[in-house]
Amino acid sequence: MQALHTAATGMAAQELNVQVISNNIANLRTTGYKKQTAAFQDLIYEHIRRVGAQSSDQGTILPVGIDIGGGVKTVGTPRSMTQGTLSQTGNDLDLAITGEGFFKIQQPDGTFQYTRDGTFQSDNQGRIVTAQGNPVQPTITIPQNASGLTVNAQGQVSVTVPGSTTSQVIGQLGLTRFINKAGLQPVGNNQFTDTPSSGPPQDGIAGSEGFGNMTQGSLEQANVDVVSEMSDLIAAQRAYEMNAKVVGAADQMLQTTSALFR
Structure with missing residues (x-):
């Protein structure tokens, strides 16, 4: 039958x-x-x-x-790929993206992956890295004994070095966007890889045309609506x-x- x-x-x-x-x-x-x-x-x-x-x-x-x-x-x-709400953490190296774009992460084999997770840290060389120790691109090294780390909305990283009373820019974090971001392939660790469906990566600067802004001391939360998910689960x-x-x-x-x- x-x-x-x-x-x-x-x-x-x-x-x-x-x-x-x-x-x-x-x-x-x-x-x-x-x-x-x-x-x-x-x-x-x-x-x-x-x-x-x-x-x-x-x-x-x-x-x-x-x-x-x-x-x-x-x-x-x-x-x-809708925007998630931002949660303030107060950590200098926690970064959230408001709008379009992904952080670009270099893998140990030289390839790149992309993430919206801005939970960054500094390694033993002073580089800004992910929780897995992979450097955020472009690679930025924080000078030893530097203080007053700030990241503005455009991704410029500034610090105050010993012997100076003014901050200086030590690097520029970039963002990457895709024509079809829903076509990215999830690979775990909050990261994605590009595919023929997503289109080639387009690197740029936060705040420029088509790219979102960065917010220091905040993280983007998951865009999951609990009430909607529970309703869908019952259905x-x-x-x-x-x-x-x-x-x-x-x-x-x-x-x-x-x-x-x-």
């Missing part, structure tokens, strides 16, 4: 939907996390009577047809239960049919 297979596709789809929602909820407090949603499409149809077909020798056309659907399939888990659970009931109903019908031939 086709209903068994159709309902099974619905159960599989809702199981994946719950997995996506659970990941969003799990990352509720993950800095710079961007929520995902599950996208579905209906499967191919069996056309028993095609709409518009000729129904008589006189040329009568069928106004409606009989189409039996094959169920549902998952076509993607697109990521929402997914109910949809799974209804598909399970269809499986049970189809099974009972098959049992009744087989009993008639005994």
Whole structure:
């Protein structure tokens, strides 16, 4: 019976939907996390009577047809790249982006990854790095015994060095944007890599045309709405239960049919 297979596709789809929602909820407090949603499409149809077909020798056309659907399939888990709220931390090397752009991070193999997580630190060389120790690009080294570290909205890093009473600019942090940022590939550690779908990276300066601004002493929170996620979770659970009931109903019908031939 086709209903068994159709309902099974619905159960599989809702199981994946719950997995996506659970990941969003799990990352509720993950800095710079961007929520995902599950996208579905209906499967191919069996056309028993095609709409518009000729129904008589006189040329009568069928106004409606009989189409039996094959169920549902998952076509993607697109990521929402909307802005998250900013949370003040007071740490000099915590940076948040308001608007477009990603921080560019150099990996040990020389490749680059991109993140909205501005939880930065300085390593034993004074370089501004991520929690994994990978340098933020362009690489900026904070002089030893420097004080008064500031990062303005354009990403200029300034410090006051010993023997001086005025601050001086020691580097410029950049931002990178993409034509289709939803096409970035997540790789964990709050980071993404570019793909043919995202388009090539476009490096620039914060505050310039098309790029957002930086805020020192703040971090961007996940753009996950708890109320919305819980509502979606309940809806997914109910949809799974209804598909399970269809499986049970189809099974009972098959049992009744087989009993008639005994």
